[in-house]
Amino acid sequence: MSERVAFVGCGSWGSALAVLLARKGLRVTVWDGDSSVLRGIRETRHNPYYVPNLEFPDTVDVCDTLEECLRSASMVVIVVPAAAVRQVCAVAAPLLRDPAVTIVSATKGLEPDTGARVTERIVAALGPSAAQRLVALSGPNLADEVARDMPTATVVAGPSPQRLMHVQKAFSAGVFRVYTSADIVGVELGGALKNVIALAAGISDGLGYADNTKASLITRGLAEITRLGVALGARPETFMGLSGLGDLVATCSSRTSRNWRVGYALAQGVPLARAVDELGMVAEGVPTAQAARVLCQRTGTEMPIAAQVHSVLFEAQDPRKAVEGLMARPLREEVLPDPPSTASTSS
Numbered sequence: 001m002s003e004r005v006a007f008v009g010c011g012s013w014g015s016a017l018a019v020l021l022a023r024k025g026l027r028v029t030v031w032d033g034d035s036s037v038l039r040g041i042r043e044t045r046h047n048p049y050y051v052p053n054l055e056f057p058d059t060v061d062v063c064d065t066l067e068e069c070l071r072s073a074s075m076v077v078i079v080v081p082a083a084a085v086r087q088v089c090a091v092a093a094p095l096l097r098d099p100a101v102t103i104v105s106a107t108k109g110l111e112p113d114t115g116a117r118v119t120e121r122i123v124a125a126l127g128p129s130a131a132q133r134l135v136a137l138s139g140p141n142l143a144d145e146v147a148r149d150m151p152t153a154t155v156v157a158g159p160s161p162q163r164l165m166h167v168q169k170a171f172s173a174g175v176f177r178v179y180t181s182a183d184i185v186g187v188e189l190g191g192a193l194k195n196v197i198a199l200a201a202g203i204s205d206g207l208g209y210a211d212n213t214k215a216s217l218i219t220r221g222l223a224e225i226t227r228l229g230v231a232l233g234a235r236p237e238t239f240m241g242l243s244g245l246g247d248l249v250a251t252c253s254s255r256t257s258r259n260w261r262v263g264y265a266l267a268q269g270v271p272l273a274r275a276v277d278e279l280g281m282v283a284e285g286v287p288t289a290q291a292a293r294v295l296c297q298r299t300g301t302e303m304p305i306a307a308q309v310h311s312v313l314f315e316a317q318d319p320r321k322a323v324e325g326l327m328a329r330p331l332r333e334e335v336l337p338d339p340p341s342t343a344s345t346s347s
């Protein structure tokens, strides 16, 4: 019998991944906190609000309760906004005790008040032994493009090579190429923190600045993400990969990126609450900017771009003044991470 994969969260990204796996013949169950999402999928085989053009195969089982969704699943994919993970874990923890069950986080965000990564939050709920069964999935994967079968790559990271290979095989498809990494800290931080830089890229475009500005933001954004990541135990080279540079380029360049759109609106003078409200979907960069501030204070790390984004979001900083503030910083050497010592030639 084929593997049974349960999706906790069926918004844009949960839908795209669930359909990807179902089309491969895996048995998929989905649950979401919003019953209208579930009703829509069950009745129309589409998720009209989040990904209207994606058709759900009949084999995707829509569940009204989390218990039903998780029952007899051998793999569970958490794909709700980061702010919802604590609440979901509180309910799901007793149902996720089986050590055979692999738990994949496809969420890209950090808890705003603590800076906790999603897998840290899951370990807090399930206990330290759960760490071995955790995998984070992250990369340049805009849900709408994955739903339209546009080829892309992603990376799955975790401590257990067996679980990684298992998840790699489950998610790999003709249009979805999956790499593995042992650096779960780096992969999660790359996927979460790039959203803050995407807000900056949207602000830059909204102010009418051009490609030089955005390229500088992406490059220096990557440098400061790497700096914080290394301070938190990640490997510097991870940020050169799919979940770092790859996702930064996608999110900062795409006008469909939610964080880019919120940044663009802010630069047009739209207040934050209205920009987020009009988006109607999660923009993880907003809470992650708060988390980045917490983590920078804890580790004594400087993230000048993230700090300016935070002040635009929460301290009514004029976006143009934020850019001026970045340009006026003391001049310094461009310090880059050393290349990895054991270079591999395979790709």
Ligand SMILES: NC(=O)c1ccc[n+]([C@@H]2O[C@H](COP(=O)([O-])OP(=O)(O)OC[C@H]3O[C@@H](n4cnc5c(N)ncnc54)[C@H](O)[C@@H]3O)[C@@H](O)[C@H]2O)c1
Residues within 6 Å of the ligand: 008, 009, 010, 011, 012, 013, 014, 032, 033, 034, 037, 050, 079, 080, 081, 082, 084, 087, 088, 106, 107, 108, 109, 141, 142, 143, 144, 280, 281, 282, 284
């Ligand atoms: N959209 C993308 O392109 C994309 C790509 C990769 C990763 N991600 C990440 O995946 C995560 C989810 O993003 P999304 O795009 O699917 O968001 P979304 O806004 O499209 O959907 C979120 C879903 O989560 C559900 N939800 C919210 N709180 C819940 C709760 N407490 N309990 C149960 N369900 C709850 C909502 O009802 C909704 O269906 C985010 O961390 C995001 O950064 C998104």
